[in-house]
Amino acid sequence: MSAGGEVRGKVIGVNGNMVSVQTDGNIVMNEVGYIVSGDKRLKSEVIRIRGNVVQLQVFELTRGIGVGDEVEFTGEMLAVELGPGLLGQIFDGLQNPLAKFAQKAGFFLERGIYIDALSREQKWHFKPLVGIGDKVTAGDYLGFVPEGLFEHKVMVPFRIHDDLTVSRVVPEGSYSIEETIVETRSSQGKAIPLTMLFEWPVKRAIDVYEEKLKPVEPLVSKVRLMDTFFPVAKGGTYCIPGPFGAGKTVLQQITSRHAEVDVVIIAACGERAGEVVETIKEFPELADPKTGRSLMERTIIVCNTSSMPVASREASVYTAVTLGEYYRQMGLDVLLLADSTSRWAQAMREMSGRLEEIPGEEAFPAYLESNIASFYERAGIVRLKNGDVGSVTIGGTVSPAGGNFEEPVTQATLKVVGAFHGLSRERSDARKYPAIHPTESWSKYRGIMPTEHVEYAHEILVHSGEIESMMKVVGEEGTSLQDYIVFQKGEFLDAVYFQQNSFDPVDAAVAPDRQIWVFGLIIEILASKLDLEDKGNVRRWFYQLRQKFLDYNGAEWNSNEFRRLETEIRAIVQSKKLGIDPKSPAILSRH
Amino acid sequence: MSKVYSRIESIAGNVIVVRADGVRYGDLAQVSTSFGVSLAEVIKLDEDLVSLQVFAGSRGISTGDEVRFLGKSMQVSYSQSLLGRVFNGSGEPRDRGPTLSENLISVGGPSFNPTRRIIPRNMVRTGIPMIDLFNTLVESQKLPIFSVSGEPYNEVLARIALQAEVDLIILGGMGLKHDDYLFFRDSLDEGGALSRSILFVHTASDPVVEGLMVPDISLAVAENFALDGKRVLVLLTDMTNFADAMKEIAITQEQVPSNRGYPGDLYSQLASRYEKAIDIEGLGSITILAVTTMPGDDVTHPVPDNTGYITEGQFYLRNGKIEPFGSLSRLKQQANDRTRKDHRALADGMIKLYAAYKDTLEKQSMGFQMTNWDEKLLRYGELFEDKMMDLSVNIPLEEALDNGWKILADCFEKEETGFRSNLIEEFWPRV
Ligand SMILES: Nc1ncnc2c1ncn2[C@@H]1O[C@H](COP(=O)(O)OP(=O)(O)O)[C@@H](O)[C@H]1O
C-alpha cells in the first residue's frame, strides 16, 4: 500500500470524465485521488495503471481541469462509512448525505464538496456486550445502540482478522461514533482502540459470516403476481427488465413500501431524480404497517440520478450493496432495489470507451457479464458466527435498448438471477398493471401458495392463451363453447388477480393471508364446470363476475363489505355451476 | 488572459487540434478564418495537444488560422432584456437587436440536489382531451412529442405553449427549417406571447455543431428565470438533430459507437439536459416540451429510445392524432387525483376498452364474424377517435370527462365497462 496522502502526480490529459495523471509513486488499483483544480479538490478513482501513467475516473464534472493540475493520492480504496445513523438517510453514489449537502451548498450539487456520511456529533446510547479478556475478531458484536426500530450492533471492523483481546470497555452510556468504546490488544500486543465507526471498500463483498445458505423462505412483496406466481426468496435475486414506461419503477416503488423485510435500500441509479423525490417526500409520512413507524426509518436511499456524474453512478450500486451487507451482519433481512442496473452498465461502458478498451457487443466492455454476476453474487442469506441468519435480496430493473431483451445487460442478468419478472409493452399499453408477463416470466423460488394451485391456474392461463391465438385464426365462430369458456376463465384470472391497482389503498398491497384465501376462491371458479349456453352469455356472465370481483378486491380484508361481496360472488358461481373439473386439485375442500 | 495560437496541427470533421499550454477542459476559443470568427470548445486535452470542436464547422479553416483561447467556458447573458429577442445557437443576436453581455452566467451547470426538489402537482391545461384526460401534463414535466417528420408536431407544440399558463416561453430550435422558425415567431406574436418569449434558434442551414449549445443555453437561461420565481416553458425542437450533431462529433473523435453510430454516453447527455426540468419550492419552475422525430417511424431508434427512458412520458403523434398507446404522462397520477374523482379510472378504463376495440378491428380485417360485443366495441372505437383523439377538439377537462361517460353509456351496459360500482353509480349518465 502506498503511504496515505504522500503520493502526488500531475494531470497530463483530460477526456470527458477520464483524467490521465503522471506520477512516480506507488499506486493502488481503485484507490482514491483528488485532482486539485483551482480552489476545488475533485474526488476520483484509479481505474488503470500503466507504467507511471494512471487513469482516473473523476466523480465530478471535469470542466476547468487543466494539464499540470496537481493530484493527491490517498492510498485508500473507495470506501463507505459504516456505523449507526445510516437508516433514513439519502446519499449520493459516494455516500454524501444529500440533505446536509443542501444545507451547505444550496439548491445545486456544487463540485468538490464532500460531507461525512455519519454525524460526528450525534450521541448513541451504547450497551456493551463484551467484557475484559474476551477475544473478538471481524464482525463480532461489541455492543449495540438503538437505531430506530433495531438494535444496531456495534461490530469489530470487518478488516480485522486478528484475534483481539478486549482490555477496556466503556460503561453503558451515550457516545459519539468516533469515541473509543472498546480498547483491545492485537495478538502482537499492539493497542487497537475501536469505535462505532469504520470503513469498508465498496467494491469488496463483506464476507465475515459463517456460511451462505440456500434461499428458501419467501420474501413477501404483497404484489399478487410476484408472491403467487413468480416469488422471490429472502437472500435471492431477481430482475425486472422492460421497455420504458412498462412499469419497472412503479413496481419497485410498491415493493419498497410493502415488502416484508427489515431494511430497504433503494439505489436510484442513473434514472429520474423526480422519481426518488416521491419516495423522499412520501416515506416519512407513510407508516410501516408492521411496526407503525415511519417507512423512512427502515429505508436508505442511494441516489445518483441520471444528470449526476457518471462515475459516481458506477459506484452507487456498490455503495448500496455494501450498506445492505452491513445490516445483514446484524441478522436483518435487507432488500436492495436497484433502478436501473442498465444505467450502471452504461456507466461502465462510457468509462471503457474512454479507456479505449476493445469493445464487446453494443460497445459494452468484455467484463460486463462478470461484473453483473459478481454484483448479484453479493446477495444471499447467511448464517452468522453467532448462529443468527441475515439476508440481502437484490432486485434490479433492466432497461434494454429498444425494449429488446436480446441485449447484453438483460442476457447477462438472466444468467445469474433466480427470478425474472419480464414486463411487456402490450400489457402496459393496455393498462394491465403490473405488466409482468404472466407466461414468459419465471422464478426458481418457492412461494406462499400450494404449488398445485399455482400450476393449475398456470395451465388454464396457457390454455386460454392458446385458444386466444386460435381464435385469431378461426374466429370466435370457429371456437367451441368449452374452449370459449376456458378463454374467458383466463381473461378473468388476468383481470381480477394478475392486475392489481397500485393506486387503490386496499388493492395496492395484498397480504399473504388474503392472497391465499382469494386465490382459493379463484381456483374454485376456474375449476367449475359451468352451465352457460352461448358465447354471448358466457361473456356477460364473466363480466358480471369480474365486476363483483373488482369491488371485492377493493374491500377491506374481512370487512362486512368483503364478506357480503364474497357471498354474492359465490352465489353467482353457484347459479351456473354444474360440477368440478376432475383434473382440478383435490385441495378445494379447504374452503 | 487570451493567448493566441496560429498553428493548427490537424483538422478532422469539425474538430481541430492545436498545441497550447494553460488551457482548461471545457474552455472556449475563437477561431478566426477567412470566413469570419467562430467559437470553439475544448473537448479533449492530451499533454499539450488541445482538441476543439468548432461551432461553425471546419470547412474553410486553414492550418495557419488563428486560435484565441478565452480562458472561460460557455456563458450567456441573463437579464430581462432577453425577452422578445431572437439569438442563434452561440447566443448571438439573430434579430437586429444589440449583443448582450451583461450579467453573464455559465451554461451546463451542476444538477439540482434531489432532496431540494418537490413533487410536482399542478396540472397544465391544454384543452386537448388526449392530454388533459388521458395523459395529464404537469408543471415541471419533461415530455417529448415522438413523431415522424411531416406530422404537425410544431403546431401542437405552439398550441400547448400558447394555451399553457406560464410566465415565459423559451424556444430552443435545432436544425429548424426556416419556415418553422417563422411559424413559431408568428404564432407567438399572434398569440400575444412574443414579448414574454426568448428564441434561441439554430436553423438547418447553420453549421451543424452550432446546434449543440442550444439546449444548454436555453436551459441555463430558464434555470435562472425559475430561480427568480418564473414559471418557464422550454420548447426544444428537434432533439434528434441535437443527438445527430453529437453523433457527428463522436465519430470524428473516433469514439466507439454503442448503437447505430451514436456515442455510448447518449443517454447521459440527453438526461443532463432533460433533468433541468424542475419545480422549485416557493420559486418558479421549468417545464420542457421537446420534439423527437423518429427516423423511419422507429421508436426503438436510439434517440427516441434513450429519450423515452429519460423523460416523464411521451406523446406519440401519428396521422395527426395523439396515439392512446405508447403515449404516456408519468406524472399524471400526481395531478389526476385532484381534478375529479372519476378522472383516473376513466383514463385507464377507456384505454383498456380502446385496446379491445383494436383487437376487434384486427378480427374484422381478417373477415371474422362480428359478435354483438364486437359491434359494441366498433362503435366505441369510432366515437372515441372522433370525440377524444381528433386534435380539432378543444374542450376543458370536465367536459371531456362527461363526454367519456356519454360514449360509454352509448355503447355498453354498465358491467361491461370494468369500472367499480361506486363510480358507475355516480357518473353513469341517467336517461
Ligand atoms: N402498477 C401500476 N399501476 C398503475 N399505473 C402504473 C403501474 N405501473 C406503471 N404505471 C403507469 O406507467 C407509468 C410508467 O411506469 P414506470 O414504472 O415509471 O415505468 P418504467 O420505469 O418501466 O419506465 C407510470 O407513471 C404510471 O402512470
Ligand SMILES: [Mg+2]
Ligand atoms: Mg423507470
